[in-house]
Amino acid sequence: GAGVSQSPSNKVTEKGKDVELRCDPISGHTALYWYRQSLGQGLEFLIYFQGNSAPDKSGLPSDRFSAERTGGSVSTLTIQRTQQEDSAVYLCASSLGTGLGTDTQYFGPGTRLTVL
Amino acid sequence: AQSVAQPEDQVNVAEGNPLTVKCTYSVSGNPYLFWYVQYPNRGLQFLLKYITGDNLVKGSYGFEAEFNKSQTSFHLKKPSALVSDSALYFCAVRSSGNTPLVFGKGTRLSVIA
Numbered sequence: 113g114a115g116v117s118q119s120p121s122n123k124v125t126e127k128g129k130d131v132e133l134r135c136d137p138i139s140g141h142t143a144l145y146w147y148r149q150s151l152g153q154g155l156e157f158l159i160y161f162q163g164n165s166a167p168d169k170s171g172l173p174s175d176r177f178s179a180e181r182t183g184g185s186v187s188t189l190t191i192q193r194t195q196q197e198d199s200a201v202y203l204c205a206s207s208l209g210t211g212l213g214t215d216t217q218y219f220g221p222g223t224r225l226t227v228l
Numbered sequence: 229a230q231s232v233a234q235p236e237d238q239v240n241v242a243e244g245n246p247l248t249v250k251c252t253y254s255v256s257g258n259p260y261l262f263w264y265v266q267y268p269n270r271g272l273q274f275l276l277k278y279i280t281g282d283n284l285v286k287g288s289y290g291f292e293a294e295f296n297k298s299q300t301s302f303h304l305k306k307p308s309a310l311v312s313d314s315a316l317y318f319c320a321v322r323s324s325g326n327t328p329l330v331f332g333k334g335t336r337l338s339v340i341a
Binding site for chain 2: 145147154157160168205220
């Protein structure tokens with residue numbers, strides 16, 4: 113079946129512009145996660161959605177970052193007034209659930225964001 | 229707070245030799261441990277996980293990992309390395325409940341022919 117897809121695969125923007133990154137999770141997966149991977153760094157958790165519960169936003173680095181998940185499926189990560197330090201690969205993952213046995217996360221290919 | 233340490237940024241091993249990629253963790257309560265692999269310009273792929281039960285967990289591509297509670301470790305192993313195993317490997321941990329995964333910084337494995 114189809115895996116997690118993300119678009120665009122690459123995004124180059126100018127400092128100060130807003131960007132939107134999209135994630136399509138695996139069909140039927142109730143949990144969706146966003147991570148950031150900077151050069152030479154591990155994965156930094158940003159936000160996750162589980163079903164209809166309020167999202168866990170504890171990893172968002174600033175109020176310029178926000179995310180939505182519409183209809184329990186597609187998610188959009190928005191970065192306002194981009195800065196050069198926002199340059200990274202943004203990874204999305206989904207899992208069937210968050211309980212034992214259902215919490216394995218499956219990752220998309222990522223969006224490489226470059227802020228000039 | 230949860231944390232994961234991968235003490236080696238880089239591991240080099242000759243093809244055919246056994247490989248070990250180290251991971252130690254810190255978590256309150258029972259740990260749920262994962263290994264992921266990232267090939268160049270690709271997303272992360274799930275290798276294996278430990279929830280409970282046998283300390284030796286077998287996963288994809290011939291990899292296995294051993295959970296050691298007393299040493300708080302979850303090292304990734306493979307008996308005979310392949311050149312195609314060269315990639316970036318991430319260890320991750322979460323505790324019970326709706327807690328997000330915490331990833332290590334990754335270890336780059338290079339298998340030399």
